[in-house]
Amino acid sequence: MNQFITVEKNIDEELEKIEIHLLLEGIFLHYGYDYRNYAYPSIRRRVWHRVHAEKLLTITSLLEKVLYDSACLQRLLADFSINVTEMFRDPNFFLEFKEKVIPLLKTYPSIRIWHAGCSTGEEVYSMAILLHEEGVYEKTKIYATDINTDVLRIAKSGQFPLENMKKYTNNYLQAGGERAFSDYYKVTDAGVKFDSSLSKNLVFAQHNLVTDSSFNEFHVILCRNVLIYFNRELQNKVHQLFYDSLGMFGVLCLGNKESINYTNMNDYYEVISQSQKIYKKIK
Numbered sequence: 001m002n003q004f005i006t007v008e009k010n011i012d013e014e015l016e017k018i019e020i021h022l023l024l025e026g027i028f029l030h031y032g033y034d035y036r037n038y039a040y041p042s043i044r045r046r047v048w049h050r051v052h053a054e055k056l057l058t059i060t061s062l063l064e065k066v067l068y069d070s071a072c073l074q075r076l077l078a079d080f081s082i083n084v085t086e087m088f089r090d091p092n093f094f095l096e097f098k099e100k101v102i103p104l105l106k107t108y109p110s111i112r113i114w115h116a117g118c119s120t121g122e123e124v125y126s127m128a129i130l131l132h133e134e135g136v137y138e139k140t141k142i143y144a145t146d147i148n149t150d151v152l153r154i155a156k157s158g159q160f161p162l163e164n165m166k167k168y169t170n171n172y173l174q175a176g177g178e179r180a181f182s183d184y185y186k187v188t189d190a191g192v193k194f195d196s197s198l199s200k201n202l203v204f205a206q207h208n209l210v211t212d213s214s215f216n217e218f219h220v221i222l223c224r225n226v227l228i229y230f231n232r233e234l235q236n237k238v239h240q241l242f243y244d245s246l247g248m249f250g251v252l253c254l255g256n257k258e259s260i261n262y263t264n265m266n267d268y269y270e271v272i273s274q275s276q277k278i279y280k281k282i283k
Contacts, residue, residue, distance in 0.1 A: 019059035020047055026063050031073060034210045035080055037234035046079040081148040082229055085119040086164070088126045088171035090256055093224075095176050096276040101251050102134050105219065111140040114218045114245065116209060117226035118144035121155025122168075126175075127222070128198040133178050137201060143216065145207035156204045158194040165192060209238050214245040221246055224277075225255030232262075239265045243281065252279045 020043065024036045035043060051062050054072060065072045088094055105111050111131075115124050124144040131137035146152050160168075169181040185192040207215070209226070221242050227235050242252055243265050252269065254260065254277040260269050269279040 016044075016059065019063070020044060023047065023059055023063045023066070026067055027073070027076075030067055032211070033077065033208075037210070037231045037237075038080070039229050039231055042082075042229050043080070047076075050076045050079050078148065078150065081146075081151065082119075082226070084225070085122045086171065087122045087160075087168035088175040088177075089123055089224075090276070091171050091174035091176075093175075093253070093256070093276045093278075094126065094130055095174075096273045096278060097253070098130060098134065098176055100272050101220065101278065102130075102136070104249070104251070105131075105136055105140075106134075108219060109139065111136060111220070112216060112218045113140060113142045113220040113222070114216070115142060115144040116207070116221060116223040116242075118146050118152075118155060118204070119148075120151045120160075121158070121204070122160065123222070123224070124155065124202060125158065125194050125198055126172075128202065129172070129177075129184055130175070132198065141201050141203065143203045143205065143218075145205050147206065147208045149206055152204050152206060156199075158196075158199050159188070159190055160192055160194075162187060162191045209241065210234065214241055216245065217247045218245055218250060219247060220251045220253065222253040223255075224253060225257055228255065228257050236264045239263045243268060246281045248281060250281045252281065253277065254279075 017040075020040075024043070028034045028036060047059055047062065051057075051059060053075070054062060054065060056062055056065065062076075066076060113127065115127065118124050121144060124142060127142060128137060131140050144155060146155070165181070165185075172181045184198065185194045209223075223238075223242065227238060230238065239260070246252060251272065252260070256277060258277055260266050260277075260279050268281060268283050270282050272278040272280050
């Protein structure tokens with residue numbers, strides 16, 4: 001009996017993989033959004049969440065609905081978009097950046113930074129604050145991109161929930177903040193709004209790491225805890241994009257769960273900070 005149960009389970013898993021493959025292929029062919037090389041366990045969880053949310057029974061029924069209902073597609077794409085962020089997330093990263101990258105940036109007449117996968121923008125404003133306190137924000141342009149237009153609208157507004165400020169203040173202080181964090185924002189009816197001086201050198205735009213190409217040459221690229229949702233093939237593709245987008249001696253910053261190791265670009269960088277996953281392009 002157990003043998004038959006195992007065989008049936010394997011068949012169900014194979015059918016599930018086929019259904020998910022057809023769903024992602026259909027989305028790519030019909031709409032041009034390419035999620036075919038995202039990490040399978042993550043995609044699987046989000047697909048089933050949307051199946052249940054739409055009150056459907058099968059992934060195939062979700063494919064049919066997505067193909068004929070663009071609103072359903074947008075809901076699914078929102079599920080695929082991973083938006084986990086906070087101000088000065090991983091304070092030690094910002095301490096290392098301040099100590100080991102800022103001195104290099106201070107030697108440049110102008111600075112271009114790309115924050116890829118910026119989500120709702122908390123880390124973008126964190127970087128703006130750090131650069132301001134280090135006296136280099138005036139000569140910096142930060143390009144913050146994400147595939148999700150909904151989170152970009154939040155990022156552009158510079159408005160965030162008031163209840164998050166206690167945690168963000170603590171992160172800021174641990175990251176070596178030099179002022180009262182509340183100096184950077186005002187409390188409004190909608191929460192808090194960060195000072196417009198922080199957003200004047202920010203450019204928010206939609207960009208798809210999977211399908212879009214390089215759009216400038218940068219001194220720094222930050223893409224923290226985004227690549228963990230991609231499979232190895234797609235990780236290599238995005239690392240090639242970042243390599244092509246960095247100038248010589250440009251700095252690449254990854255998330256604490258990521259690494260340049262085991263990618264096609266490993267030999268083209270040297271380590272600035274192994275613990276905080278900061279690398280410098282050397283060839």
